Amino acid sequence: MKKTLLLLTLSVALLSCGTRKKAADPDTLPKDVALRPDTNSGMQYDREQLSLLRKEIEAMIALTPCTNTADWMFAPIGAKPCGGPSSYIAYPIARQNEILPLIQKFSSQQAAFNQKYKMMSDCALVPEPAGIRCEDGKAILIGNRSVASPDVPQ
Known part of the structure; x- marks a missing residue:
């Protein structure tokens, strides 16, 4: 009985050494915290581009x-997270064909930035300038004086 148990244990030990377990894929192993990409750097890069x-x-x-x-106009620029422009900017009418596409590009990129990084704001409407x-x-x-202000009684 002792010999059978010893033979059985020895054969199991030898068989287990003979099986090869596949090595873990290094891509699926946990990464060192120091090697993990900083998600804030992507946000900083996007902010710098804006x-x-x-x-x-x-x-x-x-x-x-x-x-x-009379040679100048103003346009909304940027995008608040709740919607609407973040501000207004004056531009020369003579250069509007060059400037307006850039303003639209900036506004759409800021809207994408706000959505990508789940930005929040006060959701206050930015009043259109009076002139x-x-x-x-x-x-x-x-500035537009018709907008209610907490400092000015109506």
């Missing part, structure tokens, strides 16, 4: 000095 596009728009606008408000004035060669948007 900033560069905004600066490009502003630089293009700055090429034309504001001397007559434009020229000051030191720059177009300045005139």
